[in-house]
Amino acid sequence: MELPRGMKDFEKQENANIEHVRSHFKQLSNLYGFSFMDPSPIELLSVLETKSGPAIKDEIYYFKDKGDREIALRFDFTVGLTRYATSQKSMKLPAKLSSFGGVFRYDEPQKGRYRYFHQWDIEVYGKPNLESEAEIIEITSRLFDSLLLKDITIDINHRKLVESFINKTFDSVDSQLVGDMLRAVDKIQKKSKQEIIDEFKDRYNEKKLQQILEFSEIKGTIVEVEKLFDTITLDSDSWNSLKALFDSLENRGVSNIRINFGIVRGLDYYSGMVFEVFDKNSSLGALAGGGRYDELTKAFGREDIGATGVAGGVERIILTMQEQNVIAESTQQRIAVMYINDEMQKVAISIASLLRLNNIPADIDLAGRNLKKQMESAREAKLAIIVGPHELEEGNVLLRDMEDGKEGTISLEKLTEDPKSILN
Known part of the structure; x- marks a missing residue:
């Protein structure tokens, strides 16, 4: 007897590691005043399509139930938490919600991620403001600190800043162009520059595409970026927003942050600040990612509230702990x-x-x-x-x-x- 491809049994030590991360996450969630909840593991397919469109069917588990309804297994917590938050007309704002548990994705299995894996998630719903974004990044940084992980960096960017640079470079405001260029930038962590150019050069000017990719490789502190690039040419509102965010994080004692113009997050509903978390010495990829996604709350019918949040992959974090030889402390003496x-x-x-x-x-x-x-x-x-x-x-x-x-x-x-x- 075999399991379906991409599934696995979680044995004693793996469960102990997951519970170790869960314990630290729940403790921080409580310290920062987030309400812990568990959104439904099953959603209507139409709800999941609100977030990612009909193409999401290729990436999730969906089927018809006995009532002939199209339903699907949750592939993250953001959809369920946002569905819940936008439906609570009398909920006091800002609302701070958190979750931890298993999610399903019909992706190609890879190191650190099977088709069923675990995530932690925190979200803030309410009037968009910089301090909500700073708090999301702060608690993310503190979680990795509490797990004793070293050499963790949080790369921050602003989607509108990149979009404005794309429009200026191509002298166009074509939404299809912007979407393609964002996808090209999003691939920079996984593919070589030449591979990306080869993929898009038949549709777009190669020289201008090269400029976009070179822009996406700029990273550093505010001062370092301003030395590398003439930031006066950037969208001033977005750049000033990033600078204000860095000031807030510095005030909160969060120092493991940097600008990275290559961080755009692939999903279309992000509308402002975006960020990803990495172990600088690992090739595992992002350990967590998030940002502002006011377009999603609008898609759920709430024009009056915005949202910002972050989610992290638990199994990938555990692999990082193992790479760094960080042993989960025993909380019990048997x-x-x-x-x-x-x-x-x-x-x-x-x-x-x-x-x-x-x-x-x-x-x-x-x-x-x-x-x-x-x-x-x-x-x-x-x-x-x-x-x-x-x-x-x-x-x-x-x-x-x-x-x-x-x-x-x-x-x-x-x-x-x-x-x-x-x-x-």
């Missing part, structure tokens, strides 16, 4: 309760139940195996309590450190009165 013989089993079970009642993770052999086999099964435990007849006669049990092998005794009376004393 205790293995063992027994010398069958007569001691009842007392051992009672002790295990006592520990669990006091929220101490405890394991005990259920198969009646000998002590040697119990020891072999307890490799993940920090400590072992061993119930033996000699110690039990004296009202004690043996306490063994499973890491260094040191042993001592603890009285049953003390264990009963203060179960957590064994962890001290």
Whole structure:
């Protein structure tokens, strides 16, 4: 029996890593005042098409249900959260929502992403303003800090700035042209410049296309970019918006940011600031990405609110943690309760139940195996309590450190009165 292509089972360690990221994300989500929710895993196909158009069918799982309705599995959280937020007419604004869970995409499986994978997501809905954008970027930076990841950079850009440069270069305001050039720029991280030129040169002036691609390679701080490029020629509103965003982030203590004119995000609904997160020393690609997407709330019928948000790929982040040799810290110390013989089993079970009642993770052999086999099964435990007849006669049990092998005794009376004393 095999799984469908692109699917996998998530075993113990993988689940532990996912829960590690989830724990850090939920803690930050709460610190920053985001309301955690889980939007429906199934949407009407028409709702998903609102975000990405009919072509999205090629990238998602969709089917007809028993009521002959066209439905689809969620491929991200932005659609569900935006559907929810735009439908809540009385919701207090700005509304801050967050989610974490599994999503489905019918993409070609790749390293760090199967067709079912996990995402974290945060969104702010309300009147568009710079501080909402800054807060989204700030919490994103803090999440990677809390996971102890190093050499993380957040590349920021503004879609309207790039669009205005394209229009100026081609001396045109053709929407088809702008869309094609944005797609060309979006490919710069995955393909060589020549490959992109070859793909588009039959439709567009090669020299002007070259100018767009050279522009997309500019990156650095505000000061560095202004030395590399005459920013006076750029759309002033967009450039000033980026400068103000950098000022806000500096005020918030976020320093791992830079301008990157090659970041445009491929989806058409982005309407302003966009950003992506990278490990500078990894080839995995973007670990998270987001920006302002007021066009999506409008598509859902709400002209009065805007939105900005970010989503990150959990499995890809875990791969980055492994590359950087960042080990997920253990949040629990497990205790293995063992027994010398069958007569001691009842007392051992009672002790295990006592520990669990006091929220101490405890394991005990259920198969009646000998002590040697119990020891072999307890490799993940920090400590072992061993119930033996000699110690039990004296009202004690043996306490063994499973890491260094040191042993001592603890009285049953003390264990009963203060179960957590064994962890001290």
